[in-house]
Amino acid sequence: MGIGSGKSTLLNIIGCIDRPTLGSYYLNGKDVSRMNQVTLARLRNSCFGFVVQQFALIDDYNxxxxxxxxxxxxxxxxxxxxxxxxxxxxxxxxxxxxxxxxxxxxxxxxxxxxxxxxxxx
Ligand SMILES: Nc1ncnc2c1ncn2[C@@H]1O[C@H](COP(=O)(O)OP(=O)(O)O)[C@@H](O)[C@H]1O
Ligand SMILES: [Mg+2]
Structure with a gap:
């Protein structure tokens, strides 16, 4: 997929970092757009692991x-x-x-x- 085709947007929605402006996303049968911030934070912590292109490692941690x-x-x-x-x-x-x-x-x-x-x- 090419630049600007929506890869980052899709991954951000799947990972509950962003929400769709239209349409819906069900995760384990639940509508993510109806979840509050606390629930979303919990999901991000328990359900998803991200590997970003620039690694985002903490510089002074081994x-x-x-x-x-x-x-x-x-x-x-x-x-x-x-x-x-x-x-x-x-x-x-x-x-x-x-x-x-x-x-x-x-x-x-x-x-x-x-x-x-x-x-x-
Ligand atoms: N399904 C979509 N419908 C409309 N606009 C979208 C959609 N997905 C992404 N965009 C918009 O398209 C632009 C590029 O998306 P982005 O996710 O950064 O692309 P990529 O990571 O593939 O280069 C952004 O402005 C984003 O908001
Ligand atoms: Mg991108």
């Missing part, structure tokens, strides 16, 4: 800390968090980058960190 971010706002135990982060970092093949800052990673490595962060929940 790989481990960046992957951990989505889990900071959950009630998952400390032990379980650590297990999930380690597992995800391994699955993406970036174990050896665990303590590296984004500035020390290549584009592809940064993308893996962003993917690990999107999937960790």
């Amino acid at each position: 790989t481990y800390q960046n992957v951990k971010v989505p889990l900071d706002y959950t009630r998952i135990s400390r032990r379980e968090k650590k297990k999930r982060i380690e597992e995800m970092i391994c699955r993406l093949g970036i174990e050896d980058k665990k303590n590296k800052l984004p500035s020390e990673l290549s584009g592809g490595q940064s993308q893996r960190v962003a993917i690990a962060r999107a999937l960790v929940k």
Whole structure:
């Protein structure tokens, strides 16, 4: 799909960051346009993981800390968090980058960190 064809708009609507001006979007059978901000925030946190083109990693967090971010706002135990982060970092093949800052990673490595962060929940 080409520039300006609506890719970003569609993804923002699917991810509950934006709302359609026309038409409706049902998520698990529920009309998203009728949800309030609190419900939408909860959905964004629990249902979606985003990998944006520019990665949006936190510059002064290392790989481990960046992957951990989505889990900071959950009630998952400390032990379980650590297990999930380690597992995800391994699955993406970036174990050896665990303590590296984004500035020390290549584009592809940064993308893996962003993917690990999107999937960790
Ligand atoms: N379904 C749609 N109907 C009307 N306008 C749209 C629709 N989807 C996107 N737009 C508008 O088209 C423009 C480009 O959309 P955008 O999502 O940024 O495209 P892309 O990411 O594919 O380059 C924006 O101004 C957006 O508001
Ligand atoms: Mg776009």
